[in-house]
Amino acid sequence: MFKLIRKDLLLALSNKFYLISTLLFAPLLLFFMDFQVNEKIIVIIIYGMSFFLLSLSFYYVDKLKPEVLIQSLPIRKREIVLSKYMLVFLCYLIGVIYVSILFKVAEFLGYSITANLNISIIKITLPLVIIHQSIILPISFGISDRLANSIGTGLLVFINNFYLMHDFERTSRMLLNSSNRFSVALIVILIFVLSIIVSITIYKNKDLP
Amino acid sequence: MKIIISNFSNEPIYEQISSQIKAMIIKGELQAGELLPSIRGLAKDLRVSVITTKRAYEELEKEGFIETVQGKGSFVAMQNKELMREKKLRIIEEKLAEIVDEARLLGLTYKEVEEMLKILFEEG
Amino acid sequence: MLEVRNLTKKFEKFSLDNISFKLEPGYIMGFIGPNGAGKSTTIKLIMNLLKKDSGEIKVFGMDNVKYEKEIKQRIGFVYEEPYYYENLTLRQMKNIIAPFYTEWDDKQFTKYIGDFGLDLDKKIKELSKGMKTKFSLALALSHNADLIIMDEPTSGLDPVFRREILDILYNIIQDEKKSIFFSTHITTDLEKIADYITFIDKGKIVFSKSIDEVFDSYRVVKGGNDLLDWHIRQEFIGLRTTKVGFEGLTDNPEKFQKILGDQIIVERASLEDIMFYTIRG
Numbered sequence: 001m002f003k004l005i006r007k008d009l010l011l012a013l014s015n016k017f018y019l020i021s022t023l024l025f026a027p028l029l030l031f032f033m034d035f036q037v038n039e040k041i042i043v044i045i046i047y048g049m050s051f052f053l054l055s056l057s058f059y060y061v062d063k064l065k066p067e068v069l070i071q072s073l074p075i076r077k078r079e080i081v082l083s084k085y086m087l088v089f090l091c092y093l094i095g096v097i098y099v100s101i102l103f104k105v106a107e108f109l110g111y112s113i114t115a116n117l118n119i120s121i122i123k124i125t126l127p128l129v130i131i132h133q134s135i136i137l138p139i140s141f142g143i144s145d146r147l148a149n150s151i152g153t154g155l156l157v158f159i160n161n162f163y164l165m166h167d168f169e170r171t172s173r174m175l176l177n178s179s180n181r182f183s184v185a186l187i188v189i190l191i192f193v194l195s196i197i198v199s200i201t202i203y204k205n206k207d208l209p
Numbered sequence: 210m211k212i213i214i215s216n217f218s219n220e221p222i223y224e225q226i227s228s229q230i231k232a233m234i235i236k237g238e239l240q241a242g243e244l245l246p247s248i249r250g251l252a253k254d255l256r257v258s259v260i261t262t263k264r265a266y267e268e269l270e271k272e273g274f275i276e277t278v279q280g281k282g283s284f285v286a287m288q289n290k291e292l293m294r295e296k297k298l299r300i301i302e303e304k305l306a307e308i309v310d311e312a313r314l315l316g317l318t319y320k321e322v323e324e325m326l327k328i329l330f331e332e333g
Numbered sequence: 334m335l336e337v338r339n340l341t342k343k344f345e346k347f348s349l350d351n352i353s354f355k356l357e358p359g360y361i362m363g364f365i366g367p368n369g370a371g372k373s374t375t376i377k378l379i380m381n382l383l384k385k386d387s388g389e390i391k392v393f394g395m396d397n398v399k400y401e402k403e404i405k406q407r408i409g410f411v412y413e414e415p416y417y418y419e420n421l422t423l424r425q426m427k428n429i430i431a432p433f434y435t436e437w438d439d440k441q442f443t444k445y446i447g448d449f450g451l452d453l454d455k456k457i458k459e460l461s462k463g464m465k466t467k468f469s470l471a472l473a474l475s476h477n478a479d480l481i482i483m484d485e486p487t488s489g490l491d492p493v494f495r496r497e498i499l500d501i502l503y504n505i506i507q508d509e510k511k512s513i514f515f516s517t518h519i520t521t522d523l524e525k526i527a528d529y530i531t532f533i534d535k536g537k538i539v540f541s542k543s544i545d546e547v548f549d550s551y552r553v554v555k556g557g558n559d560l561l562d563w564h565i566r567q568e569f570i571g572l573r574t575t576k577v578g579f580e581g582l583t584d585n586p587e588k589f590q591k592i593l594g595d596q597i598i599v600e601r602a603s604l605e606d607i608m609f610y611t612i613r614g
């Protein structure tokens with residue numbers, strides 16, 4: 001399974017153009033805003049970055065054929081599915097670390113940061129990313145990568161807009177309320193696990209066209 | 210050792226192989242106890258299926274020309290001198306029978322055939 | 334080593350109908366048939382890239398779905414279509430694939446790459462089709478696979494390449510514990526190397542026999558058109574008539590000899606003849 005994650009990372013790294021765009025997305029955005037960011041912006045950045053990182057290994061012209069290769073190797077389809085789900089956490093982690101480093105660098109360079117990456121941001125973005133991927137991964141396994149990627153991008157844009165335009169005071173408070181955290185976590189985990197089960201079932205029964 | 214097969218002949222390839230090996234044994238070119246190529250090696254060299262070479266060897270074994278030892282390979286069998294002579298005699302008999310048939314068709318007498326034979330013997 | 338029994342798979346416009354055949358260790362089986370006959374489908378089913386509707390597929394004696402992972406460790410595969418990540422180099426591709434095989438032999442791989450004249454640092458998209466096939470072969474042969482499965486590996490290759498690949502296959506098969514299963518529509522390749530031939534057409538197995546049996550049973554009969562009456566025509570599996578005579582395939586040459594004797598020529602049938610006349614009728 002880790003070999004699969006390794007393969008995805010190798011692929012992501014080989015996609016030089018998209019890799020660089022993804023890495024530049026956050027710093028450019030922050031730079032233009034002079035690092036005068038509020039929490040919302042940070043949320044968007046992390047959400048976006050995780051998604052782009054995950055897409056990197058998907059971003060493949062004609063991925064159909066390499067699928068034949070992967071499925072012919074000594075791997076179970078279940079492992080292929082699980083590795084993609086594990087990748088979600090990995091990419092999220094990379095996103096968070098990357099942004100934190102960006103902030104530290106910015107501070108070092110003299111910018112004054114108005115908002116910072118704290119635990120409450122993680123409490124918002126992590127469930128967001130998990131649920132987002134839980135929705136699109138079964139589509140990618142069941143129908144196609146391309147469709148999943150389009151829907152994923154659409155979802156990203158839609159949610160970001162929605163998020164920016166409305167005030168989520170009440171929902172934020174609810175999410176961040178420590179007494180709620182177990183129920184929130186439970187729901188998120190449930191959705192995640194359900195998504196995994198759906199993906200495995202679909203993928204196992206899917207014929208390679 | 211020389212084995213040449215023709216892909217275009219009507220004679221099945223396994224037969225071509227077995228008859229050539231047989232001829233070599235009868236002529237003495239292959240000595241008793243000599244190791245023959247493995248069926249797979251031979252198949253590769255001749256570019257034929259291993260089934261073909263296997264069959265050729267099986268035919269040779271059935272007729273007593275070779276012996277196969279499990280794990281070691283196939284060897285030319287000890288040819289009973291008497292048996293060999295008998296086999297050769299039989300081949301000559303068959304050929305003579307052919308000649309007699311042809312002669313009869315042409316209307317030749319025994320004397321005429323005998324003349325021809327005499328000339329050939331003296332020539333050789 | 335490979336056993337397929339009553340395999341069935343239905344598609345919209347085509348179905349694989351009750352396919353059965355068996356391959357023992359140490360032999361090469363050629364899988365022939367016209368385009369669209371079901372060769373690739375069968376191979377995909379063996380490799381579990383498609384889900385079968387019914388029937389049994391056993392590799393090394395084990396069910397191909399239940400023991401998929403163990404089986405695939407011992408299978409080397411070469412497919413027709415390119416299926417690599419084109420932007421990667423050969424080396425990178427190898428580094429992705431090799432770790433999946435417990436018995437990966439890097440020395441073996443390097444030797445094949447050297448023999449084939451491939452440059453590991455070249456990107457896959459820069460390779461010609463022949464080189465890609467050789468690369469696939471190098472990968473397939475470098476993890477001690479016991480069964481090599483190939484789907485049209487020689488199509489699109491020039492005759493020199495094809496000979497080279499056949500030579501390699503000959504070398505592999507010197508080991509009696511390995512088998513090769515190889516689909517193609519280039520019958521001349523198979524005539525040289527195959528031990529068994531399985532012929533498939535329109536999703537059905539026409540025959541699955543040893544190559545000796547195949548060549549023993551079929552003959553091509555040629556003669557003048559005046560010899561063709563309705564009776565005789567029926568005896569042919571497939572027949573082709575021209576202004577100057579006819580040519581047909583039979584699996585009962587003795588009958589023809591008896592009826593027509595000297596007036597015809599009876600010749601060994603090539604695999605291509607057998608395929609052509611069986612399909613054409």
